[in-house]
Amino acid sequence: MSVSREDVERARTVLSGRVHRTPTFRSTTLGVSLKAELFQKTGSFKVRGALNRIAALTREERKAGVVTWSAGNHAQAVAWAAREEGVDCLVQMWKGVSPLKVEVTRGFGATVDLSSPDPAAAYDQTLAVVEEAGRVFVHPHSDPYVVAGHGTLALELLEDVPDLETVVVGTGGGGLISGIVTALEGRARVIGVAPERAQAFPAGLAAGHSVPVETNTIADGLAPPFAGELPIEICRGKVETVLVTEDEIADGMRFLYARAKLAAEPAGAAAAGAVLAGKVESGPGVVVIVSGGNVEPKQAAAILREQ
Numbered sequence: 001m002s003v004s005r006e007d008v009e010r011a012r013t014v015l016s017g018r019v020h021r022t023p024t025f026r027s028t029t030l031g032v033s034l035k036a037e038l039f040q041k042t043g044s045f046k047v048r049g050a051l052n053r054i055a056a057l058t059r060e061e062r063k064a065g066v067v068t069w070s071a072g073n074h075a076q077a078v079a080w081a082a083r084e085e086g087v088d089c090l091v092q093m094w095k096g097v098s099p100l101k102v103e104v105t106r107g108f109g110a111t112v113d114l115s116s117p118d119p120a121a122a123y124d125q126t127l128a129v130v131e132e133a134g135r136v137f138v139h140p141h142s143d144p145y146v147v148a149g150h151g152t153l154a155l156e157l158l159e160d161v162p163d164l165e166t167v168v169v170g171t172g173g174g175g176l177i178s179g180i181v182t183a184l185e186g187r188a189r190v191i192g193v194a195p196e197r198a199q200a201f202p203a204g205l206a207a208g209h210s211v212p213v214e215t216n217t218i219a220d221g222l223a224p225p226f227a228g229e230l231p232i233e234i235c236r237g238k239v240e241t242v243l244v245t246e247d248e249i250a251d252g253m254r255f256l257y258a259r260a261k262l263a264a265e266p267a268g269a270a271a272a273g274a275v276l277a278g279k280v281e282s283g284p285g286v287v288v289i290v291s292g293g294n295v296e297p298k299q300a301a302a303i304l305r306e307q
Contacts, residue, residue, distance in 0.1 A: 043293035066138050069092045089110040172223060197217040201227040210226045257304060263300070264293055
């Protein structure tokens with residue numbers, strides 16, 4: 001599998017007029033520009049890749065329907081994209097995921113299976129559904145169409161920030177950062193930010209392949225049990241990574257809420273938290289991606305109250 005800049009350009013044509021072109025604005029206090037991707041449809045960048053993948057289905061694949069595996073943001077995106085394309089959607093989640101994200105996913109018309117006890121079991125169930133029912137797996141991070149769709153975010157950055165030097169982005173499975181790397185083609189430095197308690201992407205980069213990890217973080221959107229093989233292949237040797245603590249993620253969330261008026265979920269605030277903590281240098285050519293605006297009100301209130 002491979003993904004090219006041309007694939008990203010084609011994805012932009014597919015997505016044109018169907019997803020938002022989210023704004024980028026300057027935060028003088030933080031000393032960076034903020035790409036407000038939390039204003040995207042369903043609240044995150046995930047719709048870019050999901051719609052690009054589902055729009056490419058053949059007639060036979062559309063009849064079979066799609067299945068995906070996600071804790072929430074990708075689930076919502078695939079459910080939304082499937083509804084847009086008139087395709088039946090099944091989502092494999094697991095016990096303990098955000099009730100809010102389950103509710104929204106179902107609201108887009110998807111069937112949600114919560115019978116699995118954990119992410120690994122849900123992933124195995126997804127593969128079984130593909131094998132037994134013939135549904136197409138819309139992978140959250142290891143599908144060339146998904147990566148290309150996510151890369152369209154970086155095309156917008158190149159237009160909105162002429163002096164672009166560094167892109168700082170939260171990493172989970174690696175779908176977004178690999179799309180950004182593909183689209184930029186070396187035009188800017190790319191730094192991936194992962195929670196200390198969810199190191200799937202940096203661990204995969206270090207090993208050169210996907211490795212299982214344990215996760216326990218408030219940033220559930222950055223906590224897959226492993227990163228994708230395709231993103232690792234694309235990003236190895238081309239990105240830097242930093243780790244942030246739970247307190248730094250929470251600080252980033254509070255900063256975005258109070259100073260930038262962005263109600264990001266913890267996963268969407270990790271990159272800002274890295275800059276705020278001094279782990280990534282600020283500057284006029286630095287852009288922080290803020291993606292993920294789906295958070296349980298009680299969790300958000302507790303973090304904002306510093307509890």
